[in-house]
Amino acid sequence: MLSKKDIMALYYDGVELRFRRKKHPRGLKGDHDPSASEINIYTANIVSEYERDITILHEFIHARNDRKDFFDENDEGCEKVEREAKQTYRNRPYVLGLIKELYKF
Numbered sequence: 083m084l085s086k087k088d089i090m091a092l093y094y095d096g097v098e099l100r101f102r103r104k105k106h107p108r109g110l111k112g113d114h115d116p117s118a119s120e121i122n123i124y125t126a127n128i129v130s131e132y133e134r135d136i137t138i139l140h141e142f143i144h145a146r147n148d149r150k151d152f153f154d155e156n157d158e159g160c161e162k163v164e165r166e167a168k169q170t171y172r173n174r175p176y177v178l179g180l181i182k183e184l185y186k187f
Contacts, residue, residue: 084139084170088146089180097145099138099185101125111137114144121145135178139167142181 098120106113106124111133114121121141128134143163170177 083166083174084143084146084177085174086177086180089142089177089184092142092145092149093184095119095149097121099123099181099187101187112141114141114148116145116148136164136167136171138181139170139178140164143167143170 096119100120100122102122102124103126104124105126109127110124111127112121112123123134123137123141125134128137140163143166147163
């Protein structure tokens with residue numbers, strides 16, 4: 083599960099969290115761009131606060147995995163990340179609280 087330590091490491095590494103009003107060209111809710119140290123959340127593709135929160139956690143997990151050089155080549159990779167995001171949301175709500183505090187939203 084995503085931890086406070088993971089979030090702090092990403093924050094100190096300079097990972098930015100950006101909310102985009104436009105739609106993603108491929109209809110994604112979010113993406114992580116390691117080359118720009120950026121997590122983008124596409125609010126036009128999100129219909130609820132819960133979906134936004136899960137998307138944020140999902141993208142932070144991708145960022146953590148990229149930082150630690152975890153790479154899952156099979157198609158199940160995103161499904162694993164989604165399960166981990168939901169598990170973090172349920173079991174460690176303080177992680178999302180830390181993200182909200184650090185990134186001021």
